[in-house]
Amino acid sequence: MKKINIVLFGTGNVGSKLINQLLQAREQLRKREGVELNLPVIANSTTAFFQKENQQPSWEADLVNFGFPYKLRDVLEYVQQQGYENLIAVDATASEDFVNNYFSLIEAGFHIVAANKVANTRSSQFYLELRKKLQEHNKFFFYETNVGAGLPIVETLRNFHRSNERVTKVRGVFSGSLSYIFNTYCAEERAFSEILSEAGIKGFTEPDPRVDLSGKDVARKLLILGRELGLEKEFEEITIQDLVPSHLNGQSSLKNFQKNKKDLDPLFLKLKKELKQDEVIRHVGELDLQTGILDVKLVTEKRTSALGSLQNADSSFEIFTESYGEQPLVIKGAGAGAAVTARGVLTDLIKLAEKLP
Ligand SMILES: NC(=O)c1ccc[n+]([C@@H]2O[C@H](COP(=O)([O-])OP(=O)(O)OC[C@H]3O[C@@H](n4cnc5c(N)ncnc54)[C@H](OP(=O)(O)O)[C@@H]3O)[C@@H](O)[C@H]2O)c1
Structure with missing residues (x-):
């Protein structure tokens, strides 16, 4: 034994x-x-x-x-x-x-x-x-x-890298909490702050939801994948769209954020109003191996696309490689939870x- x-x-x-x-x-x-x-x-x-x-x-x-x-x-x-x-x-x-x-x-x-x-x-x-x-x-x-x-992302990328399969891009919804927030926000007529609170009650967000909204956790994941593929990058080189308005960011208290989180509502409502009928907002991480750019941002997706059709708090990772061509390998499922x-x-x-x- x-x-x-x-x-x-x-x-x-x-x-x-x-x-x-x-x-x-x-x-x-x-x-x-x-x-x-x-x-x-x-x-x-x-x-x-x-x-x-x-x-x-x-x-x-x-x-x-x-x-x-x-x-x-x-x-x-x-x-x-x-x-x-x-x-x-x-x-x-x-x-x-x-x-x-x-x-x-x-x-x-x-x-x-x-x-x-x-x-x-x-x-x-x-x-x-x-x-x-x-x-x-x-x-x-x-x-x-x-x-x-629990999704097999790191190992899949490492196997591609070891076998000399050229990975050109990894793109996806990396965060379970932000997945839940934007999937729900785009499917229902409710205020952003209300859905943010609900995500907290369901245990999807960190105790301080600004940790999720700042995009830093997604950036960390991108960096890990980039390094797995041989990219020599530092965290500071990642472009991150911070979803927390400056007057509510880390300089102010969590209490102040919770009290004023309704200030987020008009910002996201504006984005929602700009969408076409078949579009939704998604929070994505993107790692472009050809340009070496690591990006964390909000994007507009077709409702019917792999990322656009995500539900609940699911994550989805699209891995583009030379052999897979235009159609990425997609790994999808619960990307968070104890x-x-x-x-x-x-x-x-x-x-x-x-x-x-
Ligand atoms: N939850 C998820 O979905 C998920 C997914 C992927 C990765 N992770 C990662 O998994 C890790 C654990 O997450 P969690 O949600 O279980 O965190 P958590 O509930 O905050 O638990 C952290 C634990 O670590 C202990 N700890 C802190 N500093 C320590 C030290 N110096 N030495 C020994 N123990 C120490 C804490 O002890 P005290 O109670 O004494 O403070 C606590 O027991 C995190 O790094 C998280 O990012 C989580």
Whole structure:
């Protein structure tokens, strides 16, 4: 039996779903794949729980009752003392800083699986240093959920790139929250601010919806895909259409934004009135490999087009390559949500486990 030891950092929406999915899949993985996925350490930003051998964690209670304040050093010492092999660190945090730990983790023998996009969207220098470190220590780094959550976008592009299939353009609705907002806004006669609030209640937007409206999250995804295809770009080089009016942007409080979000209504109503009957507004990311331009913007689409016919909070990625010609390969489906993201992380873990001795 191949034993894999996973240390999970982050027990929020994605991390908590992952623990449950992993525990449920464990028996089947043992039987079908001959792989045992163990979860000896679970940690959030302040507290860690070290699990005893063969203990089935009722992890929420255990983390609260038996967790203790920790430093990364404690985790590294613990796994070394226990003599754990086949170590994988899962980054299910949303932390800017946690990625600094990747270097120590790799040196301590960990492979990395990340839902967190930060490591792939920092400077090119960081991006390359991380890859150098991974190579030096013969370690893997999987991050399929960075773009499109559980949808197989990163791997598809990487496979094209590796097989020398020239990708010319990637275009799509990258954001589940903005997909929901514009799909609903163009289908119904309701104010933009009302639909924005509804998207928040349904859990589609970030607690501060300006994070979604700023286009930065979509830009991060574009950058990750561009770099996957060998494009050397920095985040600052991406052209981003910010949908938040300047008087409500990050300089002002979230409270001020929530109070005045009706100010968005006339701006979007104007755009809606300019549409022809068979047109809708969509929020797209576009990566043009021929010009090297990365663009995040609102566009007008025919209702019947692949992007124009999107529904709910679905994402859709169109990948144009030399062989596919005018007709892109389209990958479409739920591109956000804790359950599909956790499933994507679990899939990365299983794929990585296959590569280990
Ligand atoms: N939800 C999605 O649809 C989706 C899709 C693709 C990718 N992702 C990515 O998945 C990641 C997790 O998302 P989420 O929605 O689960 O976030 P979340 O609910 O905010 O949870 C974040 C977790 O990370 C922990 N954390 C923060 N800093 C940490 C540190 N330095 N060390 C250890 N743990 C730390 C937090 O601990 P505390 O509770 O102690 O603060 C919390 O448990 C994010 O990077 C997100 O961008 C999410």
